[in-house]
Structure formats: structure tokens, C-alpha cells
Amino acid sequence: MSAQLLQSLFSGLTVGAIYALVALGFAIIYNASRIINFAQGEFVMIGGMAAAVFVDAGLPLPLSIVAAVGLGMLVGLLLEKLAVEPARGAPVVTLIIITIGASILLRGLAALVWDKKIRPLPAFSGEAPLMIGGATLLPQTLWVLGTTLAAVAALWWFFNRTLSGKAMLAVSHNRLAAQLVGISVRRVLLVSFGLSAALGALAGALIAPISFTAWDVGVMLGLKGFAAAMLGGIGSGPGAVAGGLALGLIEALGAGYLSSAYKDVFAFVVLLAALVFLPNGLAGHGPAERV
Amino acid sequence: MAYRSLWAIAALTLAFGAGAQPEPIRIGAFLSVTGPAAFLGDPEQKTLELYVEKVNAAGGVLGRKIQLYAYDSAGDAEKARAYVKRLIEQDKVDALVGGSTTGETMAAVPLAEAAGVPFISLAGAVVIVEPVKKWVFKTPHTDRMACEKIFTDMRGRGATRVALISGAGGFDRSMRAECLKVAASAGVQIVADESYGAGDSDMTAQLAKIKATPGVQAVLNAGFGQGPAIVTRNYRQLAIGAPLYQSHGVASKQFVKLAGDSAEGVRLPAAALLVADSLPDADAQKKVVATYKRDYEARFKQEVSTFGGHAYDGLMIVLDAMRRAGTTDKGRVRDAIEATRGYVGTGGVVNMSAQDHMGLDLTAFRMLEVRSGDWKLVDPRN
């Protein structure tokens, strides 16, 4: 395999792993509430920015990351409690606008509380790239991939083996029935936002050593993560991951072999084609529709 | 009865007092303080505010205080247009300094031309002053000049086969287009032309393609923001041996900090402001840049940026023109700006003319190299 091809694949994996983590966050909230949380990208931004700010302030890296994840989770819980819960009966489009408003608010707050500088974060295990077959891979990419896989495994265990996880699954399948057997939908929503935000923040801290962080990184990442989640079939965790990796690979291969100027266009064209021909995404099952 | 006369006296005093205050000189600014070009607008706004304050403290210009009307156009040309309308019609400004990005500047140009308001732009593209427009000037070096400076330096190192990699933003695309245009006359051949998107996290695919292109002797990355820092890191990650050049868009310590060790050896053209401390005392710009750097850093606790420097130059040129013209009459101020000669700014020595509304030549750009995390002049004689 040529060095250029291998390098393009590695590039796609790096970027794809990032998209996968963001997409996973979308999937969790959608599963519990059928809401597309357009503020998901901002959770990622908060995680990266908070970690960078804490490190700048002198905290050791691991502690900064934990604190950043904690902050992200807090923001997610607040968002659910203050914005989503009061609007629970509203039509879907209204909820979408609320999350969009939340993303604008969070971005504005980040610019105000922190600043507009681009910040780096030190890599977790060093910057020296690994040489594999003539191409290079950053160790940080392995961290991102590893965490994504660990997250998927942990979530699977949570949803299938614990009572609270099963309760969340129940809500996503049939809210009324779940309520009838005594599951608190409100609590499930709260947990889903908190979990998704924590995951997003962790993603932000993982990504920052590769692509830096700033007050506005959430916009593009959120968009691509959403696209990846749709590609994988919204509502499916493994689908989200597969969608993320696929999107990253399509972009990198498009850049390396077709035209790097049009790589984003290429990726979205492929996405559109996939949606039209595979209307339920890669995972194959979509939400059932009630008449 | 006594009260009424007291009120009358107070009212009269106020009226006289207000009348006695001379009309302030109104300077209008529209800058990208937030949004994708906050990198530019933020130091520009800070600079304008700082220096309007300083000039007023020293007595103002023509015995009048300066009033600054600054709006945030957030990198959006439509917003810029609306704000410029507001500045001209509602705030009735005497001159405009602003337009952090080319898009915003070009949206404002027809308004300034139609209303006859002198406008000094802070954006980079050569299209702003070419063809020359009566009321529009600019302070930053053009992207074409950056290309010429870089290509000359490359030729000097024996590199004639050049690969280009640029981002998706206006600055990036404009500079790329200019570099493609002047390459032949500058004696270099562009053998590869790759791009990356806004917010991309990894450019190794594009760089691998460049690495695989035969005979690449130097690489130029035209961009600003975090893209060039990522490109630089990826460049070292792939161990590409050819020299890497960046554009004046990343002429800031922030770029060096972000790129870290991988920035070592990277060259870029920049204003003398960045190496103020290491300029020889005999250098024409030494005094101006050293003073600006000291004042800005003391007030804002932030590194100076060349973009803030352009705002400083823009403001000072307008005020200097008003002093020379002895009036704020827009037509006479415009003529005075056009007659600026030998003005020493942070960007260089400015000599405007009817055909040249920017006034800088290639010597205003210094070629810098990153060494041990700091800027070094490549040729101190330059």
C-alpha cells in the first residue's frame, strides 16, 4: 500500500474518530427524547476550552480534563433543566430552535468568560508520531479512537445491563408505556443530557491536542457530528460511530485523491446520496412513525 | 421667584456651555470584533480606543476632541454595509477607518464613494486599491506583496518548484489567487495546489499528496487562524524536508505558541512591529514600533499584533491629514491623505500618491524566521 494512501487513511481515521465521538453524543440525547441537540458542538468546545484554561492556570493535565468533563456535564444538566424541560410539550421545530439558541448563548458566554484566543492542549502521551508502513499516526489519535470504543462498550453495558440504562431504552421505545410502569421520564431526560454533555466535553479535551480549541470550534464540529450521526442512522450508538469514521475517511480520501478544495462538498454529496438510497442510515433502522 | 431665575441661569449656562464645546471630530469604525475574523478586529478595536483616548488627552486635533463610533460587523459583509450606512447617515462621521476583512471592505466601498467619505481600510487584498478608487485607501500590505516577498526569498535559496496549500477563507483564497498570478513573473513554478476547510483538524492527507509530488523545493501555506498551525505540525509530523513558508496572516506569537517546536525554521513576511526590540536604532521605524508595542502591551497585557498596528496607522494617517489640511472637510482631508509622504507607521514608511492608495513598497515587509520560539530578522539590513 502506498505511503500516500496509508497516510490518507490515517488522516481519515483521526478526523473520523473525532466525528464519531461527537455523533455519539447526538445519538444519546436523540434516543431519550427525539430531540436533535444543536448545542452538542458547544459541549465539545466547553470541554476543550475548560481543559486548556485549567492547564494554563497550573492544574495538572489529568485533573484539568476531569474538571472540564465535570463542567461540561453541569452545563448539560442546566440546559436540560432550564431550557428543555419547561418546553417539553412544544413542537419539534421549536425545540430545535431552543437548542440552536442555547448554542449561540454558550458561544457568546465562552467568548465573554474566556476570550477569543486559540488555545493548545498538551498531548496525553507525547507528540512523537508513530511510523507505520511509511505513514505517520499521532498517538493522540489512538487515544481518541480508544476512548470512542471504550465509550461504546460502556454505553452498551449501561443500556443493557443496568436498570437505569434499561429505563432510558424503554423511554426511547415507548414513552407512554415507560411512564405507565413508573419510569420517571424527567429523570431519564436529565441523565441523557448530562451523559451526552460529559461525553462531548471529554471529546473536546481529547481533540484539542490535535486541532486546538477556541470559542467557536463547536459550530463546525457540531455540524459534522450531526451529519455523521444521520449517516449512521440517528438513534444508533454503533451507527453513530460508524458514520463518524465513514465521514472522516470519505473526506480524507476525497482530499488526497480527488480535489482537496472540494473535499467537504464531496463528503456531503456522498451523505446526501446515502440518505436518499439508504433512508434509514447505515444502521438500517429508523424511528417508527405513528399514524 | 428666586427659583425661576436660578433655573434660567442654569439653562443659559448649559446652553452656552454646550455651544462653547467645539464639535468633536467623528471617526467611524466597523471591525470584525467577533466572528471568524475576531483575530483581526479585536486588536484593531483596542488600538483605536487606546489611541483616541491618548490623542484626546493630549488636546485632540485642531483643538477638537475625537469621538469614536465603533461597531462590530463580525466578518459579515451585509452587517458591514448596514453599519457603514449608519455611520455615514446617522452618526455623520468625518472619516471611516475599518473593514477588517476584504469582504466587509468591498461592501462598504460603494457607500464611501457615493457619500464622499474618506475611508482607510484595514484589509489585505490588492483589489481594494487596484483599480484606485477616489475615496478608498488602505494601510496593510497587500497579499500580492506577500507573495512577491516570499517568492523572492525562495529564489534566493535556490527553490523554484513550489507547492501551495491554502485554506477556505477569503484571505486564504485571495492570497492563493495572487500567488498563482505572480508566480511566473517572480520566477517560480507552482507544482501543487492543495486546500483545506475551515475548522479542519488534520491536513496530513493533503500534505502527503504534496510530499508525493516530485521535485517540490519549497512549500507556501497561505492562511490564518488555526489552520496554518495545524499544517505546520502536520508538516513536521510527515518529516517533509523542504522549507516551509507561512503568510503574514499568522505573523503573531500565537501562531508560534500553537505550532510549538514544529514552527522552528518557518519563514514569513511581516511588519517590523514584530521584531521591534531587535531592530537597530538607526532603523526608520524603530521609534514608532517600539512606542506602539510598549503602549499596547502595557494597557492590554497582550502581545502586539500587526493588525492592531494597521489600525494605528490608519487612525494616525487620517488625523495627520486633518492637521495638514487644517479642516475636517471631507474633500480636503481626502486630498491630504493622498499627499501623505514619508509617514512612518508600524507597517512601514508610507508614500501615497494618486495612483497608489496604500503607499508601501516591498521594503516595508521584513522576512522573519522562527528560531527557538521567537522571531529573527532574516536579513537585518532589510
Added chain:
Amino acid sequence: MAAAPLALPNNYTYEVAILVGLNAVVCVGLNLLVGYAGQISLGHAGFFGLGAYASAILAARYGWPPALSLPAAVAGVAVLAWLVGRPILRLRGHYLAMATLGLGIIVSQVLATEDRITGGPDGMTVVPIAVFGITLSGERLWYWIVGTLLIATVWLAQNLIDSPRGRALRALHGAEIAAAAAGIDAARHKLGAFVLSAALAALAGALTAHYSGFITPSKASFLHSIELVTMVVFGGMASTFGAVVGAAVLTTLPQLLAGFKDYELVTLGALMMLTMIFMPRGLVPTLEKALDAARRKPR
């Protein structure tokens, strides 16, 4: 609309009014699609941008007089919307949202990348419209042009909604499968709403371009699409008047907030959230309900 010029002191306020009018035209069209037919579109700014650029490029590079390039651009975009709409409108809900989002992004990226034709991300200058040798310029003239257009659009929308076709659209929104069972050709009506709203967006886009004298790809961006949908939802879905009000409020608000600089984003976001939480159906329907309730109170 006729009384407003008395209240508008200078050209700047006319400019804002014109912008409001143009946005309102897009929103009324978008409302037909989102509010009445219940289809989500997160890429409508793409049609706006295409209309603008098509007219600008035909005029600047091919020498067409703008009086011709404008209708040609609108017609072209309508045809494109028809071609693209057929496969895409088969999707539902969030998938449709994603597809329209993707379309909008593709359009804005192509516009930004093909810089030899479009001038790239920095945009291009646009020639003003000249009809029978008279150049249409000046804020007052355009105010009347846009105002008349808006009234015509609202009239068209209201007539459409009250017609059998309009009732079919509304049935779609309620329950697509049930509507199909009742014999309504869902696909045809959805497509019609999609194409009409795209044409209106293109018209507003082209007019904006010729009025401002300048156009940039950011007019076709994802953020602009979101702004448009927000205006429709904020003002009140399934309410033509609501779409106009939404456009008016959300266009003038950033101008009013101009003095707040650093706080602009925070205020905008907070406002969006609060209004949607407390008025989930949008401003106008909520006010209408409140007025109704007040009227019915026993005295």
C-alpha cells in the same frame, strides 16, 4: 407600510426596513413549507444565495441586463429545486433536515470555492438593475419596491392557504399517512411548496444582490439558513403574518443590539431561548390566543 416613511429619519433606517422586507419575503415562503406543510428545511439560504449569484453572474460576466438576469435566475433556481426536491422530499423529519442542511452547505461551499466565477469568499460586486434605461437605486425607491413585493407575496400566500391546494398542504402537516389515505397526493403538494418557497428565496436573494451592489457566499451559509428558520418559528409557524413579524423582529434586533458589542451573542441566544420556551407556538399565535382569551373574559 405607507405610514412608515414618516417615521424613518434617514437612509440607514430605510436600509433596515428594506432588509426586513426582503427577509420577510423569504420567511413567508419558508413558512408555507415549514409552518403549513410541516417540512423542515435547514438549507434555504442556499436558494437565496443561488438566486443572488445566478443573477449577479449572468449580469456581470455574460452581459445580461439585470431586468432579464433576475427572472432567469429565479426560474433557474425553481427548476433546480424541482429536480432536487423530488428525491429529497421522500425523506422525513430529521433526515429531511439533514438533507436540506447538506444541500445548503454544498451550495455555499461551491460558491466560495469557484472564485474565478464567483469571486470566492470575499464575494463579488453586482450591477444595479436598470429598467428602460433608468437605474433603480436609492433607498426610498427600493423601500417602495420591496414593500410592494412583500404585500404581493403575503396576498399570494394567504390565497394559497385558503385554496383547496392550501388545505391539502395543511392536511399533510397534520398526518401525512392519513392525508394520503384521503387521496391527497402528498408528494406533489410537498414539492409545490418546496419549489415555491425556493423561488421566493431566490427572488429575495437576487433583489438583495442588486440592491446592495455586493454579494458574498455567507448569504448561502448554514448560519443564514438557521436565521431564516428561526424567524419563521419565532414569529409563529402556520401564520403568514407571524413570518413577517418574525423577520421584522430578528432583523432589527441585531441593529438595536449594536451598541452591546461583546454581549450581542449572549443576548441573542438568551432571547431566542426564552421566547421559544414561553411562547412555543411563536409570537403571533401566542399573542392572538392571549387577545382571544382577553376578549372572552366575562365582564
